[in-house]
Amino acid sequence: MKLLRRRDIPEERYTNAFLGYGPEDSHFVVELTYNYGVESYDIGSGFGHFGIAVEDVEKTVELIKAKGGTVTREPGPVKGGKSVIAFIEDPDGYKFELIERGPTPEPLCQVMLRVGDLDRAISFYEKVTFLA
Numbered sequence: 001m002k003l004l005r006r007r008d009i010p011e012e013r014y015t016n017a018f019l020g021y022g023p024e025d026s027h028f029v030v031e032l033t034y035n036y037g038v039e040s041y042d043i044g045s046g047f048g049h050f051g052i053a054v055e056d057v058e059k060t061v062e063l064i065k066a067k068g069g070t071v072t073r074e075p076g077p078v079k080g081g082k083s084v085i086a087f088i089e090d091p092d093g094y095k096f097e098l099i100e101r102g103p104t105p106e107p108l109c110q111v112m113l114r115v116g117d118l119d120r121a122i123s124f125y126e127k128v129t130f131l132a
Contacts, residue, residue: 001030001125013037017118019125030125034118041092041114049087049095057084057100064088067128091124092116 001019008015013036020029054060057075065071072095073087084100092115115121 003122003126004029015118017122019122030113032113032115032118032121032125034115034121038114039116041116043093049097051097051099053101054098055100055102057086057098060098061086061088064128069124069128091120 001021004018004020004024006015006017015034015036017032017034018024018029019032020027061071061075070089071086072089073085075084075086075098077083078085086098088096088098090096090113092113094113113121
């Protein structure tokens with residue numbers, strides 16, 4: 001993922017950063033929102049995780065570890081099933097399930113995440129994860 005654009009709205013006390021693989025109008029976009037003065041958020045119990053399809057979960061997890069990412073569940077079959085999965089976490093505690101399957105088109109077009117440190121989050125999404 002690459003930083004597509006950054007928008008600072010000082011009168012409203014927030015900054016957005018939009019990251020993705022291509023233009024916002026035709027590709028999946030992650031919107032990071034930094035609210036001035038807020039360094040962390042309680043994710044709450046309503047959010048579970050994002051599911052991301054990858055061709056090789058083990059290889060992806062090794063790349064994430066090599067780049068300093070946090071793996072919270074090592075690769076292996078899902079409980080009661082055969083699908084190979086793993087879980088990772090970003091610097092703000094958001095969870096991502098890696099699901100082993102072939103590449104598929106993603107119908108979801110945007111996700112908004114509130115972050116405590118915008119530059120650290122941008123660095124994570126651009127450099128640390130399998131999303132790079």
